[in-house]
């Protein structure tokens with residue numbers, strides 16, 4: 719999937735980059751190189767990476783260097799996350815990663831215009847800044863964070879706007895997981911097109 723735009727940027731604000739196991743969603747369990755970009759104005763009150771919000775607090779790193787560092791690891795799955803990564807144009811980064819043999823996956827709220835060349839788009843919609851129709855239409859995975867029982871109806875509202883092939887996940891908000899996982903399990907049993915996503919990386923204590 720290509721969402722080519724004209725502007726070419728050569729640096730991006732990187733909060734952190736690390737090689738680990740993808741803990742969530744369809745690609746859970748795979749070795750993955752995470753690139754967490756700075757910058758987010760979505761404002762989720764339960765956000766567990768609030769330090770990512772201010773892009774200016776993170777060093778702008780040359781895309782050459784980002785890709786070169788990622789390429790030193792044996793895995794060839796790159797996950798671009800944030801922050802809200804689509805606050806930046808990701809055409810050049812994803813083109814370069816794919817040229818080095820990476821699959822490129824994104825984790826996004828879907829609330830900004832799409833850019834980049836993607837093998838997998840995971841849209842995790844947020845109430846505070848809703849996803850665009852474009853993001854939902856192009857999502858390979860819809861991952862809805864469940865904070866309380868009202869969120870099931872909200873999840874269905876977005877599921878109505880994704881493609882028939884899009885994978886559907888319900889994931890308990892981490893702090894609320896002990897309370898919300900049982901009703902999520904009940905909901906999935908009644909609505910089996912949904913699947914459970916857990917933040918496995920937090921259970922096994924890896925980044």
Ligand code: SF4
Nearest residue numbers: 758760761762765801
């Ligand atoms: S979209 Fe993600 S990074 Fe931004 S506030 Fe929400 S949880 Fe945090």
